[in-house]
Amino acid sequence: MSEKKTAWERMQLVHTSGRPTVRDYIPLIFTDFYEMHGDRFYGDDKAVMGGIARLDGRPVTIIAQVKGRDLNENKACNFAMPHPEGYRKALRLAKQAEKFHRPVICFIDTPGAFCGIAAEERGMGEAIAKNISEFMTLRTPVVSIILGEAGSGGALALGVCDELAMLENAQYSILSPRGFASILWKDASREKEASEIMRINAEDMVRLGVAEAIIEEPLGGAHNDLDKISENIKEYLSQKIPEKCQKDIDVLLKERYTKFRKIGEFIE
Amino acid sequence: MFEDFFNVVKKRFNDSDDEYKPPMFKCPRCQATNPLSKYEELHRVCPSCNYHGRLSARERIAITVDRESFKEFDADMKSGNPIDFPEYNEKQEQLRENTGLNDAVVTGTALIKGSPVVIGVMDSRYMMGSMGSVVGEKITRAFEYATKNNLPVVMFTAAGGARMQEGIVSLMQMAKTSGAVKFHSDSGGLYITVLTDPTTGGVTASFASLGDIIIAEPKVLIGFAGRRVIESTIKQRLPDDFQLAEFMFEKGFVDMIVERKKMRSVLSHLLKLHGFDKKEV
Numbered sequence: 213m214s215e216k217k218t219a220w221e222r223m224q225l226v227h228t229s230g231r232p233t234v235r236d237y238i239p240l241i242f243t244d245f246y247e248m249h250g251d252r253f254y255g256d257d258k259a260v261m262g263g264i265a266r267l268d269g270r271p272v273t274i275i276a277q278v279k280g281r282d283l284n285e286n287k288a289c290n291f292a293m294p295h296p297e298g299y300r301k302a303l304r305l306a307k308q309a310e311k312f313h314r315p316v317i318c319f320i321d322t323p324g325a326f327c328g329i330a331a332e333e334r335g336m337g338e339a340i341a342k343n344i345s346e347f348m349t350l351r352t353p354v355v356s357i358i359l360g361e362a363g364s365g366g367a368l369a370l371g372v373c374d375e376l377a378m379l380e381n382a383q384y385s386i387l388s389p390r391g392f393a394s395i396l397w398k399d400a401s402r403e404k405e406a407s408e409i410m411r412i413n414a415e416d417m418v419r420l421g422v423a424e425a426i427i428e429e430p431l432g433g434a435h436n437d438l439d440k441i442s443e444n445i446k447e448y449l450s451q452k453i454p455e456k457c458q459k460d461i462d463v464l465l466k467e468r469y470t471k472f473r474k475i476g477e478f479i480e
Numbered sequence: 481m482f483e484d485f486f487n488v489v490k491k492r493f494n495d496s497d498d499e500y501k502p503p504m505f506k507c508p509r510c511q512a513t514n515p516l517s518k519y520e521e522l523h524r525v526c527p528s529c530n531y532h533g534r535l536s537a538r539e540r541i542a543i544t545v546d547r548e549s550f551k552e553f554d555a556d557m558k559s560g561n562p563i564d565f566p567e568y569n570e571k572q573e574q575l576r577e578n579t580g581l582n583d584a585v586v587t588g589t590a591l592i593k594g595s596p597v598v599i600g601v602m603d604s605r606y607m608m609g610s611m612g613s614v615v616g617e618k619i620t621r622a623f624e625y626a627t628k629n630n631l632p633v634v635m636f637t638a639a640g641g642a643r644m645q646e647g648i649v650s651l652m653q654m655a656k657t658s659g660a661v662k663f664h665s666d667s668g669g670l671y672i673t674v675l676t677d678p679t680t681g682g683v684t685a686s687f688a689s690l691g692d693i694i695i696a697e698p699k700v701l702i703g704f705a706g707r708r709v710i711e712s713t714i715k716q717r718l719p720d721d722f723q724l725a726e727f728m729f730e731k732g733f734v735d736m737i738v739e740r741k742k743m744r745s746v747l748s749h750l751l752k753l754h755g756f757d758k759k760e761v
């Protein structure tokens with residue numbers, strides 16, 4: 213286990229070029245991957261990819277936010293910031309998984325849903341809301357893993373699951389520390405301070421009941437040993453997927469709702 | 481000479497204007513200035529452009545439900561401080577004093593022209609109507625109560641952003657509330673959303689967008705991303721009508737735009753069309 217890093221250090225680390233993306237992981241974790249395209253309404257959002265593959269021989273559906281490994285790839289996938297059609301593609305594939313009794317594995321890696329005119333015109337709010345509510349009752353197991361950054365509702369749209377795991381240095385936040393500092397303190401340059409105060413690390417997520425597991429990264433971060441980190445992710449999935457598939461689906465759904473239902477702190 | 485005379489008159493006019501200057505309302509949509517009393521008389525609707533302004537939760541309930549029919553749920557629920565955010569408790573203490581609210585939503589049961597409903601009304605004066613633990617829990621409970629008692633839900637939404645002081649816990653309220661809405665829907669429950677000014681962010685991306693019927697008030701702001709965030713992303717100014725109710729209606733995300741003065745009767749008709757008739761008392 214590498215030494216514990218501060219939120220700010222982790223933030224730099226998940227933005228390191230060379231940090232593995234879902235495209236690096238898929239061939240090392242799954243076999244027979246077939247990518248599927250399009251939301252059947254509008255288009256094919258390259259920020260979200262999905263398809264069918266085998267995990268230890270078992271058919272599974274994979275849905276993932278895609279980061280580029282260089283500028284050209286990033287331009288093509290819009291820096292992993294999906295449009296509404298990306299979320300609708302995700303939901304289509306999730307429903308397909310439900311129909312064919314395949315568990316769903318979501319890989320989250322996004323700064324957030326894209327903020328733009330077209331995204332609003334095509335109903336970003338509706339698309340995210342629909343995913344959140346439909347995933348809550350999706351009658352097949354769902355396991356999500358945060359690979360790097362998970363920003364806001366754009367991440368949660370792939371994050372309603374039976375169990376959420378985070379790579380050791382991955383972060384989950386309601387908005388970027390920069391946005392946080394600029395709204396709350398009217399000073400975006402205080403983002404480092406914001407990152408520490410916001411509680412966005414994997415350990416915070418486990419403590420708050422948001423995540424259940426932390427997947428260890430190689431010393432210095434995931435980019436230092438792709439084989440090792442892929443092995444760790446696979447090990448986690450190879451244990452969790454059969455475990456969730458064995459459960460009675462009604463029990464699983466009840467537990468899924470309860471997981472979110474109990475998050476919050478109030479006094480009566 | 482005439483000019484001088486005019487200036488004298490103008491001066492005098494302005495002087496006297498100063499003396500009786502009535503409080504004015506400047507419309508955030510059309511920028512027109514009208515006497516505040518006129519705006520208030522119209523239940524906060526701009527006399528110039530029909531922009532439907534913000535009401536407090538109590539005011540909204542008063543003009544929507546049958547007199548004395550409202551029974552509040554969880555009136556005393558207050559937020560904890562889940563991520564130990566500095567000065568969050570103090571800030572809330574002050575807001576409670578200023579608004580008379582314990583958080584940004586008021587929920588309960590009521591009658592609308594005799595039809596029983598579970599009603600929720602958000603109040604943007606309380607931390608911009610943002611969704612923290614209390615908003616999430618109260619809305620979730622309201623839907624759970626409605627599911628259990630086969631009641632329809634009418635939700636007036638208003639939210640200007642995330643409850644940043646609750647961090648990720650605030651984000652999770654989107655999942656919690658959307659789950660409760662889904663179970664209510666799966667049980668056959670009717671859910672009517674009324675989008676009021678402003679409905680944005682996480683509330684738009686959760687329960688506000690999940691109504692069987694989605695109504696909006698005229699000229700209110702509806703969207704996911706904030707206007708300034710989009711402008712800074714795309715580096716250009718957005719058209720004035722962007723993200724207004726009429727824009728969202730045009731794009732297919734709103735069923736109808738209903739004026740405040742007709743809201744109660746439209747809601748009543750919709751409830752009756754779904755079989756929620758006057759309850760014999």
Ligand SMILES: [Zn+2]
Pocket residue numbers: 507508509510511512526527528529530531
């Ligand atoms: Zn106006």
